[in-house]
Amino acid sequence: MPFYCQRCGTSLPPSARFCSNCGNVVTAAPPLSGRSLVRPIVGRQIAGVCIGVAQANGWDVMLVRILTVVGFLFTSGLVGVAYLAGWIGIPEEPIAMPGTYPPGAYPPGSYPPSTPGGYPPSV
Secondary structure (H helix, E strand, O other), rough: OOOEEEEEEEEHHHHHHHOOOOOOOOOOOOOOOOOOEEEOOOOOOOOOHHHHHOOOOOOOOOOHHHHHHHHHHOOOOOHHHHHHHHHHHEEEOOOOOOOOOOOOOOOOOOOOOOOOOOOOOOO
16 A cells, blocks of 8 residues: 655655655554454354454444344345354454463473573472
């Protein structure tokens, strides 16, 4: 996705910090806020599609659920087909197992940490 200079409209690569035409400082777009689109385990009513969409966009869950039901009634089931597609296509939230580290907490081969005395500790 090319960026454009706000002053002169020159197309710039995403890594540009300055406009090559006029020298204007190019500011990067702020990152998108919110969570990734997943179907959470906790708080779901049927499949978790409505709560996943609501959390990903920062909306109220009850509003999304009400709009889904109203949309289902007024579109002759088209929203129901979209709900089924979301049920199939949106991944479930990964389950955090107690006692495990999150992925990437330790690089491969770096655990156990190197400590004086070696591992396992000698008695």
